[in-house]
Amino acid sequence: MILLTAVVLGLCAGMARAQVLKIPYRSLDLKVIWLALLAFIPQLLAFTLPATRSKLPDTWAPFLLVGLQIALLAFAWVNRKQPGFWLLGAGLLLNFAVIVLNGGLMPISPTTVERLIPGMSDQWQIGARLGTGKDIVLLDSATRLWFLSDRFIFPGWPKIRVAFSLGDVLIAAGAFWMLWSLGGQQNTEQDKKGVQ
Amino acid sequence: MKTIARDLNIFVANLNTNKVRMIIMLVTLGMFVLGAAAPEDAGGFLH
DSSP: OHHHHHHHHHHHHHHHHHHHHTOOOOOBOOSOHHHHHHHHHHHIIIIIOHHHHTTSOTTTHHHHHHHHHHHHHHHHHHTTTSTTHHHHHHHHHHHHHHHHHTTTSEEEOHHHHHHHSTTOGGGOOTTSBOTTSSEEEOOGGGOTTGGGSSOBOOTTOTTOOOBBOHHHHHHHHHHHHHHHHTTSOOOSHHHHHHBO | OHHHHHHHHHHHHHSOHHHHHHHHHHHHHHHHHHHHTOOBOGGGTTO
16 A cells, blocks of 8 residues: 555656646656566465465465565566666665565564554464564564564554565655656656657 | 457557556556565454
């Protein structure tokens, strides 16, 4: 929801910008789109959809998550010269680093979990995967690069119960930047090559 | 069959190429963003 909000806001801002500048809103011809699809669908099935996420064994989750993140890194690298992709790639890299260094799942602290789902401490335990998601509950002291973990929530917004990381913030910013920039002038020959 | 194929060709030819490109770009970006980030929704306990 939060990330798609960044996409929608970026699109609206970019289109408004194009309107003000009286130029057409451009699009990008992204390369190796199939890689993004290849990485997205298994993640959707394994970690998001309620009907399928519970079927993934806990032992498979780290391998799947790391493998799919590698596919997305490859996608980001191939498209690195497109506007905003340096931010998108940086965010993905931060997430990838903390995931790999902590056993293949995104760490989340017990404190954050308690804030996220108060009163459900019998449903999770430290050192184990959090439910059927992509997180593992770890103490900050036991987390490598703890500052990159899923540690941010929206306090006071009870309907938006998600925890996100610094990498997620960069990814949202990158998506916004990319869509915003498509409403501006093409500056370089490089831009012209990948942008319609 | 020939009529269907011809109609399909006419439909594809009339598609606004820029709009199609835009949709493909947005869908791809959406997939990347959701795959790369996908903030934790409390392990599914809230569903």
